[in-house]
Amino acid sequence: MESKSNFVDYVKIYCRSGQGGSGSRSMRREKYVPKGGPDGGDGGRGGHIILRGNRNYWTLVHLKYNRHIRADHGAPGGKSRSTGKNGADKIIDVPCGTVVREEETGQVLFEITEHGEERILLEGGRGGLGNWHFRTPTRQAPRYAQPGEPYKEITVILELKLLADVGLVGFPNAGKSTLISAVSAARPEIADYPFTTLEPNLGMVEYRDGKSFVMADIPGIIEGASEGKGLGLRFLRHIERNSLLLFVIPADSQDIKKEYQILLNELKQYNPEILDKQRVLAISKSDLLDGELMELIRKSRLPQIPYVFISSVTGQGIQELKDLLWIELNKESNQILPIEEKSAERVSLPSNPEIKNSEESTQTRTSTDKEEEKKEGE
Known part of the structure; x- marks a missing residue:
């Protein structure tokens, strides 16, 4: 556009x-x-x-x-x-x-x-x-x-269509721009109002031992974007070539699972094939949480994808997020394996209690999980 x-x-x-x-x-x-x-x-x-x-x-x-x-x-x-x-x-x-x-x-x-x-x-x-x-x-x-x-x-x-390894997906003011500025040299406009980001931004994320990957931030999506609300879906073609989607949802969201499903539904309306990509959840603004609230969120019904609590302001969980993204990007195969096979491929992240999946933390989504998510997205 x-x-x-x-x-x-x-x-x-x-x-x-x-x-x-x-x-x-x-x-x-x-x-x-x-x-x-x-x-x-x-x-x-x-x-x-x-x-x-x-x-x-x-x-x-x-x-x-x-x-x-x-x-x-x-x-x-x-x-x-x-x-x-x-x-x-x-x-x-x-x-x-x-x-x-x-x-x-x-x-x-x-x-x-x-x-x-x-x-x-x-x-x-x-x-x-x-x-x-x-x-x-x-x-x-x-x-x-x-x-x-x-x-x-x-x-x-x-x-x-921008070529990037990781695409950021989230509502306006979810903290996507703050995140990309915290992990890369990108300097998008950041302000306390919706739709601060009006165009895509690319950032090179430096990892360990001189390794790196590219992250793309696109303007926020809102419910009804597929019908033209907000900025619509005009920028979603920039994540079609991404290997992995990083969903960014703030810790103060009233219902993280519901917000995730709304985003999935909008992506499905644009192109159902996007739902076949690897997904990771970053729960942003976690510096607003105390230990009790964080544990409550962990025990709540979260999406069946790998997740990590982060704060782009304090740096909490940022390195753990990089580790998780790097592991997901470099898996030998993105094919979905049965749970029995997948459980033998558990990955060891740096010891930190902030990196977990929901109830089945060591398992990637099964094909059944993906079908359920697609149905819920409808």
Whole structure:
């Protein structure tokens, strides 16, 4: 969706490749060569329109005011069988994670996911053949040549889906922006009012021994977002490629389980496949709790996913959260195994009572759990 800010993740552009140059009808003209015959060269190829992934870009803002992109035409052929110059290709740098969609049909043409990856959107027209190619024993002086192939044109929509390992999901004012600023160098706007975050933010989370992973914060979701309330679901495509979803729910929520189910339902309305991703729960603002309240929440009916109490202000539970996220991201397989098999794969986190799952703390969701959650989300 287009934005008035410097973050632009949706743009429509018109592209036109170059036309091929015409072949030459030149006849050889030299002193003492009265019948030199044809010597017309071929026309040059028209320029291609090429999209290239560039990790130095993370938004499409550079295309917001440059929506008509044209490659150069090929030059016509010359005498002495000289070939015309090819039209210069037009290379469009885009962020990794850009989806290219044809405007008229909505069909996805391709995606750019790697740095340096190049895909030809439109090929330039082929240059026409010069008259030299058309000489025959019976027609030794042809005076015609091929015209160059015409250019091609298309209007496409570029959509950016940010590439991140962990996507933050939660209501406005859940503490997502404070969390990403606490674990990374990202500095999103933080204030005590809803929808402070109006655009996605990326942060590189430094882990142990020089390891790291990328976290994405998107604007908060509210109940009814799938019907257009709040900011709607306009930014949810940025978590479609995340390996793991981190649900952030504040400790002062009246019903953590209900809030979690509302978020699940909104995600399902957008794309049911998102529910197949790994999930972790961070109970934020835990510095507001005393030991008795924290224990009461632990004993309450919480979502059947790994969880940890955190405070982005005091740093409570932050390292434990990083440990949990790293383990979930680096599991050998995300396939759901039966409980008997999964119980043999218990992971050892740094000893801290704040990291637990709910009642079955050492087990990942079973397929039955996931089906129940999907039904509850309905």
